Amino acid sequence: MLIGVIADDFTGASDIANTLARGHGASPGLHVVQYLGVPDRPAEPSVQAGVVALKSRSIPADRAVAQSLAALDWLLAQGCRQVVFKYCSTFDSTPQGNIGPVAMALADRLGARGVVVCPAFPTMGRTIYQGHLFVGDRLLSESGMQDHPLTPMTDPDLRRWLGRQGTGPVGLVPLCVVRQGAAAIRAALEASDATLVVTDATSDEDLMAIGAALAGARLVTGGSGIALGLAQNLDVAGPGVAAPRRTAPGPGVVLAGSCSGMTRRQIEHHRAAHPVIEIDVPAVMAGTLTPEAVARQLLALVAQAPLAFSSGSPEQVARMQAEYGREAVAARLDGFFGDLARALVAAGVTRLVVAGGETSGAVVSALAPGALEVGAEIDPGVPVLRPAMTEDDLRAELVRLAASLFQRGFSVGTAGNISVALPDGWLMTPTNSSLGHLDAGRISKLDRDWSHVGGDRPSKEVFLHRAFYETRPGTGAVVHLHSTHATALSCLVAQDPEDCVPPLTPYVVMRVGRVPLLDYVPPGDPAMGDLIRARGGRNAAVLLANHGPVVAGRDLLSAVHAAEELEETARLAILLRGLPVRLLSPDQVAELERRFGGVSR
Numbered sequence: 001m002l003i004g005v006i007a008d009d010f011t012g013a014s015d016i017a018n019t020l021a022r023g024h025g026a027s028p029g030l031h032v033v034q035y036l037g038v039p040d041r042p043a044e045p046s047v048q049a050g051v052v053a054l055k056s057r058s059i060p061a062d063r064a065v066a067q068s069l070a071a072l073d074w075l076l077a078q079g080c081r082q083v084v085f086k087y088c089s090t091f092d093s094t095p096q097g098n099i100g101p102v103a104m105a106l107a108d109r110l111g112a113r114g115v116v117v118c119p120a121f122p123t124m125g126r127t128i129y130q131g132h133l134f135v136g137d138r139l140l141s142e143s144g145m146q147d148h149p150l151t152p153m154t155d156p157d158l159r160r161w162l163g164r165q166g167t168g169p170v171g172l173v174p175l176c177v178v179r180q181g182a183a184a185i186r187a188a189l190e191a192s193d194a195t196l197v198v199t200d201a202t203s204d205e206d207l208m209a210i211g212a213a214l215a216g217a218r219l220v221t222g223g224s225g226i227a228l229g230l231a232q233n234l235d236v237a238g239p240g241v242a243a244p245r246r247t248a249p250g251p252g253v254v255l256a257g258s259c260s261g262m263t264r265r266q267i268e269h270h271r272a273a274h275p276v277i278e279i280d281v282p283a284v285m286a287g288t289l290t291p292e293a294v295a296r297q298l299l300a301l302v303a304q305a306p307l308a309f310s311s312g313s314p315e316q317v318a319r320m321q322a323e324y325g326r327e328a329v330a331a332r333l334d335g336f337f338g339d340l341a342r343a344l345v346a347a348g349v350t351r352l353v354v355a356g357g358e359t360s361g362a363v364v365s366a367l368a369p370g371a372l373e374v375g376a377e378i379d380p381g382v383p384v385l386r387p388a389m390t391e392d393d394l395r396a397e398l399v400r401l402a403a404s405l406f407q408r409g410f411s412v413g414t415a416g417n418i419s420v421a422l423p424d425g426w427l428m429t430p431t432n433s434s435l436g437h438l439d440a441g442r443i444s445k446l447d448r449d450w451s452h453v454g455g456d457r458p459s460k461e462v463f464l465h466r467a468f469y470e471t472r473p474g475t476g477a478v479v480h481l482h483s484t485h486a487t488a489l490s491c492l493v494a495q496d497p498e499d500c501v502p503p504l505t506p507y508v509v510m511r512v513g514r515v516p517l518l519d520y521v522p523p524g525d526p527a528m529g530d531l532i533r534a535r536g537g538r539n540a541a542v543l544l545a546n547h548g549p550v551v552a553g554r555d556l557l558s559a560v561h562a563a564e565e566l567e568e569t570a571r572l573a574i575l576l577r578g579l580p581v582r583l584l585s586p587d588q589v590a591e592l593e594r595r596f597g598g599v600s601r
């Protein structure tokens, strides 16, 4: 793991996860996994950025600090070189906490000084000028955030606000310095006496310059925008094009627990055409209203896309908090929404729309505890999140995909081998096994030191797989086939051994990239690993001379898809041999790499 993020709520976590997964300009998209709370096991080796979603925004500061330090310890144990403390772009915090105390505790633990504080997110209208935070053309304290029931932001000067939270003097890198570029920003941060330094930014270009200035910084703090420019400092290739979005069919229900003015306006908008049920918070607190009862009401109306909400006006929320205590109301409502979501899904609801960072976190934790894979962006700042697979899921997926390759003729007899990364090692197809007839329980398991610890004896090509994982960060699976056309290409004398698969179509550029032809080595010879290592992780795919293709991907499905794409391109290349072929030009290839993220580097 290269970058670790500690986020103070769930939706904020998915927002920065999305920024890191999508990439921006010179920053490649990374393989990102979002964790619900501090995980109790190691991350998969293929994860390049791990985002730990806490619920620490409005809890007492000492607990927020303790949770954030626990998240820091876990991220450091995963090998993170840079840690980002992510908070909201409206700097949601009270005069007592939590941004200041958490940032100071993290800086202290990491021995960091001149730590950037930059919640700017220009795409959403959040900009910082002379240390003051704006929302659109209003100062933060006039944006409506001054009335937020949990974190009323009554002062737009971030230095003063942090000072109230006990951080000591806070520095400033003004916009005129930011506009001088990365070197000037770095010099200003290094020259500052303060631990925390508010840094102005009003555009994405400013954030890219700040990102470049933060190469090597152990700690960074900010909104999701601060992640725009961080990956440009890493020597990594993007993990490839994210899977396309698929929407689930079936009945849908909306749940709203947010207290923001926007959510309350959205509820009123929904009410015009759909049934809306208000959750009676005092009845929830008294235990007389149960999630099952609300689920029954919603299910009776499910054909009309009903909505249930607990959002009150600031005055209503303040009354509830005064009567029951702020934390007690929040905890009870989180539990209520989690149980309600479980009851709805158990009854056949397939689509839940949830409003509110805390409520979303509670619902996702109830339905899919653990880790979430970050996929394609569906709206600005909003990625697709999928529950990460367990080892049993991966075994089943490996058997299914291998059989599919076999049935479609991509592998015959016992040719080919496949591996996939686990948090504690690797799964690998056993030697002399047919990809068409794998047994999930007998798949070989290797530990993190590549020792065989379970299942049948692994493929003799362990060296080849291992070399990819060790030289190409972000690799989650490797597929080696003897598929006919790619193997045929590997037997031809290549015109250019650095680039032996022609760029015939956009897809081969996007999924496979540049493919070198490696010298012949007998199967199972460790020298094969050396040849792959010598590529320094530059290629996602290689052809082994007189043997066949090997393809690495961010996960099993991407690696299989890329192996199929390579085979089809090899087939086209052979079909077109001797004909006047029009290849994609270097400019067209470069344009595809710019738009979709290159897989070679």
Ligand SMILES: O=C(O)[C@@H](O)C(=O)COP(=O)(O)O
Residues within 6 Å of the ligand: 414, 415, 416, 417, 429, 430, 431, 432, 433, 458, 459, 460, 461, 480, 482, 523, 524
């Ligand atoms: O060519 C070979 O022998 C290997 O590359 C191969 O495809 C199968 O080897 P095992 O995975 O050891 O069965």
